[in-house]
Amino acid sequence: MVIKLNVYKKIVVCLILVFLVVISGCGDKQNKEWYTIYGGVIGGSFSQFANGINHIVNHKETDIKISVVASAGSIENTRRVNREENALGVVFASESSLGYHGQEAFANEDPKTNIRMVTLLYYAYGQFSTLENSHIHQFEDIVGEKIACGTTGSGTAKTLERLAISAGIWEKFTPIYRGGTAGAQTLQDGQVNGFFWLVSVPNSAIIELTAIKHIRMLDLDTPAKKYGFYEKYPFYFPTKLPEGAYEGKVEPVRTIAMPTVLIANKAVPEETVYKILKHVYAEEGHKQMLQTNQAASDMTVENAHHAFVIPLHNGAYKFWNEQGVEIPERAMPVD
Secondary structure, three states: OHHHHHHHHHHHHHHHHHHHHHHHHHHHHHHOEEEEEEOOOOOOHHHHHHHHHHHHHHHHOOOEEEEEEOOOOHHHHHHHHHHOOOEEEEEEHHHHHHHHHOOHHHOOOOOOOOEEEEEEEEEEEEEEEEEOOOOOOOHHHHOOOEEEOOOOOOHHHHHHHHHHHHHOOOOOOEEEOOOHHHHHHHHHOOOOOEEEEEEOOOOHHHHHHHHHOOEEEOOOHHHHHHOOHHHHOOOOEEEEOOOOOOOOOOOOOEEEEEEEEEEEEOOOOHHHHHHHHHHHHOHHHHHHHHHHOHHHHHOOOOOHHHHOOOOEOHHHHHHHHHOOOOOOHHHOOOO
8 A cells, every 4th residue: 555655656746747847848938039030042141141140149048039031032021020020131221221111112012110220231242143155244235135133022133123224224134033043043054144143242152153154244333323323222332343252253343232231120129139239249249150151241330330221129229329339310219
């Protein structure tokens, strides 16, 4: 009888322990903050930067859990971050501003006033590749051609459209909506005669392309200046493809560039955004971002102001204010 009672006691104790573990696990899950960062296509800088932030924060914060989700790009990410309270996203500065104010691709929708600016990530360079023996030597030569230009809904596709409209040649060529490694593959296989991508330098998909084909890149700064592109779209600025970006396999040309930024839904807690920035801009975090993508060298306190085209998230305002960064009126928090 005593033996039976001891067995029962052990069973009861085990059941209690199991119950406590389950309750404890549920509590941990309930206490965790779960967020999504929307990146971009496979092989693109959007996803690389999203994954870099994800790795740093998940390693440093036990109560914050971030997952990275692929997407079509900048326009889609702006929409998703606006409607999802636990979302952050990588977008071009253009889409953050146009979305917030309900312009261009967002003109027939409600303004995306739930999005807030967090930080600059890198500068995206307009890289228009064509084969070395191609007859395309200047932007206007794409008339009548098939051009890969990023996925539908991406900032890359919209950038090519804006430049083509400025030059008066929109609808005079055929856009093929493929980006990243898929876009580079279409040029390699001869399915298109040009591949345009607004992306960091160097880029893995273009590096792979140069390993197989001899390519040239087009000067996009000349037509941008000629057709008033910078005046109409002040989110872009003139620049030059960095020397040695592709180990001498691509001659540096003048082109256009766009700041790429991280945005967040205004409902993401202030402390969460603040912690993300603290970890990413710490010496260890920045080193990890550079290992993820060399373009993270643009992520400096001095460059931060280039991202301030819409109101800052409260957590970002707290961080940048502590860094002594001058914040323009248009970027002041509105919450």
